[in-house]
Structures are given as structure tokens and as C-alpha cells.
Amino acid sequence: MSVKVRNLIKEFDLEVLQEGTINSEMTINDINRPGLQLAGFYNYFSKDRVQVIGMGEWSFLDELIPALREKRLEKFMAHEIPCIIMTRNLEPHEELLSAARRNKRWVLRTKLSSTIFISRLTMYLSNEIAPETRLHGTLVDIYGMGVFITGVSGIGKSEATLELLKRGHRLVADDAVDIRAVDGVLRGRCPEITFGMMEVRGLGIIDVSALYGLSTMIPNKRIDFIIHLEHWRDDGDYDRLGMDEFEEILGVKVKKLVVPVRSGRNISIIIEAAAANYRYSRISKVSPAEVIDERMREVSQRLMAEQEEK
Numbered sequence: 001m002s003v004k005v006r007n008l009i010k011e012f013d014l015e016v017l018q019e020g021t022i023n024s025e026m027t028i029n030d031i032n033r034p035g036l037q038l039a040g041f042y043n044y045f046s047k048d049r050v051q052v053i054g055m056g057e058w059s060f061l062d063e064l065i066p067a068l069r070e071k072r073l074e075k076f077m078a079h080e081i082p083c084i085i086m087t088r089n090l091e092p093h094e095e096l097l098s099a100a101r102r103n104k105r106w107v108l109r110t111k112l113s114s115t116i117f118i119s120r121l122t123m124y125l126s127n128e129i130a131p132e133t134r135l136h137g138t139l140v141d142i143y144g145m146g147v148f149i150t151g152v153s154g155i156g157k158s159e160a161t162l163e164l165l166k167r168g169h170r171l172v173a174d175d176a177v178d179i180r181a182v183d184g185v186l187r188g189r190c191p192e193i194t195f196g197m198m199e200v201r202g203l204g205i206i207d208v209s210a211l212y213g214l215s216t217m218i219p220n221k222r223i224d225f226i227i228h229l230e231h232w233r234d235d236g237d238y239d240r241l242g243m244d245e246f247e248e249i250l251g252v253k254v255k256k257l258v259v260p261v262r263s264g265r266n267i268s269i270i271i272e273a274a275a276a277n278y279r280y281s282r283i284s285k286v287s288p289a290e291v292i293d294e295r296m297r298e299v300s301q302r303l304m305a306e307q308e309e310k
Contacts, residue, residue: 001129002027005083005106008050011124012110012117014085018097020106024082026050029125031118033057038072047079050121054087054114061093070095077103085121087114130180131250139172139188139221140164142275146221148177148188148254149271151229155261158200160229163268170218171208174198179223181250189220225278226254227271232262 002025009016032049035057036042061069077099083106086092092107100107110117137150138157142164149157158174165171173190174197180187190196196209196217209217226247247256257274261267 001132003125003128005108007128008083008121009108012121014108014110016106017086017092017109018100018105018107020083020100020104024106026082026125027129029122029129031122033114034076035060037076040072040075045079047081049082050125051081051084052087052114052118052121053084053090055090058086058090061096066095069093070099073099074102077105081105083108085110085117087112087117126182127180130182132178132180133250134176134178134191135249136175137177138174139177139190139223140271141170141172141218141221142272143169143279145225145275145279146172146188146223147271147275148223148226149229150226151261152231154201155229155231156267157229158198160268160271161198162200163266164272165208165212165216167268167272169272170216171196171198172218172221174208179249181252184252186223186249186252186254187220188223195219223249223254225275226256227274228256228258229261229267230258232260 005020005024005026006022008014008026026048028046028048030046030049032046032051033054033056034051037045038057038060061073064072073093073095084096084100086107086109089109089111092109097107099105112120135148135150136153137148138161140147140149140161149161151157161171161174172188174194176191176194177188178191180189196207197205198208199205228247245256245258246253248254255278257278259267259270259274
């Protein structure tokens with residue numbers, strides 16, 4: 001994944017002071033402030049990062065005599081850096097623009113302070129450059145939890161989702177979910193073409209927002225939990241208390257629950273209860289199974305005490 005400098009200019013409304021190579025792009029989300037490089041130190045220099053010149057770097061350049069400033073900037077611009085962005089609406093030195101022109105480097109400018117701009121730029125690049133994949137399934141916001149419902153075609157994912165929407169939950173994406181991993185967190189969103197749409201067997205494609213209102217839609221959501229629907233197998237080993245299982249997506253492990261589907265089971269109710277139970281397990285120090293075990297111990301101790309009294 002990468003971000004073109006042209007897209008960066010449009011996203012942050014940057015002023016172009018000097019145009020560079022048309023295909024310049026960023027492939028990492030890190031930012032560099034080139035104070036050490038302008039002082040002549042290039043060990044461990046990350047030339048593939050966006051270079052931000054703030055008041056500190058500008059003041060240092062301003063203190064140099066023109067000949068030395070030209071030499072330092074020429075050496076700096078000789079590296080294949082994607083772009084230079086000046087903050088605080090600083091006026092670039094002529095030597096900087098000349099060196100950028102000779103080496104075909106982008107020089108851009110923003111009115112924002114260095115701290116605010118770097119924070120916004122880092123968040124933007126982290127999201128845009130994050131690894132992405134598209135998976136088959138339905139993503140629903142249930143009680144604030146992002147639940148990714150998977151299973152083979154025709155097993156009832158869309159039908160269960162319709163029931164969940166009627167119960168007040170919100171849809172992110174149906175059938176295809178675009179997933180990005182940003183700083184170890186998975187976020188899913190709907191492809192632009194199918195946003196707000198669902199395909200239900202026997203009905204075709206329906207407009208969810210038109211039928212149930214815009215409040216039933218949400219553009220993106222963190223994926224907290226995976227529920228995989230599969231056809232009931234008589235020889236299946238289905239633990240009534242559930243099993244700890246995980247699925248890895250883009251290097252991130254997500255808790256997964258396998259739910260068997262057969263006639264007579266209300267899958268939407270089970271999904272809703274599973275999401276609520278998982279949310280409870282994340283904030284509670286004691287699991288329901290442990291509560292039952294504790295109660296059984298108390299009953300056992302009480303019976304033993306009664307037998308001793310007899």
C-alpha cells in the first residue's frame with residue numbers, strides 16, 4: 001500500500017511551492033524532522049519518510065551562511081525523499097527551492113503547527129498504508145461490538161443480519177468486507193459500491209437505509225469478535241460452554257466462536273447473546289463457568305457440613 005504525494009496535497013490542502021516527480025509516493029507512515037541531516041549527519045537517515053521542516057529546522061538553516069546552506073541542502077535533496085513539508089506557513093530559503101528544483105523534489109507548505117500537522121499526517125498515513133484484504137462475510141455493530149459473521153453462502157448470514165437490524169443493531173457491510181490492520185487493530189468497512197445494500201436470497205438486493213433508516217448504517221467498525229456459522233453435524237463436537245478459538249487476519253488474532261446452524265435455532269438471538277457475553281467477558285474478572293464452579297463448591301461444602309452434623 002502507498003500514498004501518492006498528489007493525494008497528500010489534496011487531503012491536507014497543501015500549498016505547492018515546488019513540484020517534484022509525478023509518481024512520488026509514501027510507503028511507510030513514519031515522519032522525519034531532518035535537523036540532524038541539515039547539520040550533516042546521515043547515519044540511520046530514513047530517506048523514504050515524509051520530511052517535515054518546522055521552526056527549529058528553519059531557524060537552523062537561517063543561521064547558516066548562504067554557501068554552507070546551499071551545500072547542506074544540495075546534499076539533502078540528492079536523496080530520493082518523497083516530499084518536504086514546511087509547517088507554520090514558513091517562507092522557504094531560496095537555496096532550498098533551487099536544490100529541490102534541480103533534484104525534482106516536492107516542497108509543500110501548511111499553515112498548521114508542526115505538532116498538530118505531524119499528528120494528523122501520521123494518523124492519515126497509518127490508515128491509508130495499512131495492509132488490507134477483502135473477506136466474505138457480514139460485519140455488524142452489536143452492543144458496540146464489531147461482530148464479523150462468516151460462513152458458506154446460503155447458510156443464513158443475511159437473514160440473521162436482517163433480524164439483528166430489526167432489533168436495533170447496525171450494519172457495516174454485507175457479503176464483502178474490506179479489512180485493514182492499523183497498529184494491531186482490525187477495522188472493517190463496506191466497499192463503496194455496495195454501501196447500505198444487502199442481498200437476501202429470494203428477495204434480491206435491498207436498500208437497508210431506505211427500509212430501516214440511516215441510523216441502521218455505520219461506515220466502519222473495529223472487528224472485535226468473529227462468529228462462524230456452519231451446518232449442524234451430528235458428529236460435531238459442540239461444547240455447550242463454548243471453546244476458546246481464534247482466527248488470524250492480517251497477522252491479528254481475533255476471538256472466534258463457531259455456531260452450528262440447524263432448523264429451529266434462532267441464529268440472530270444466538271449471535272446477539274454471544275456478542276453480549278463476549279463484551280461481558282472483557283470487563284468481568286469472573287466467567288460464568290467459574291461462577292457455576294464456585295456455586296458447586298459451595299453446595300458440596302454445605303452437604304459435607306450437613307453430613308458431619310448428622
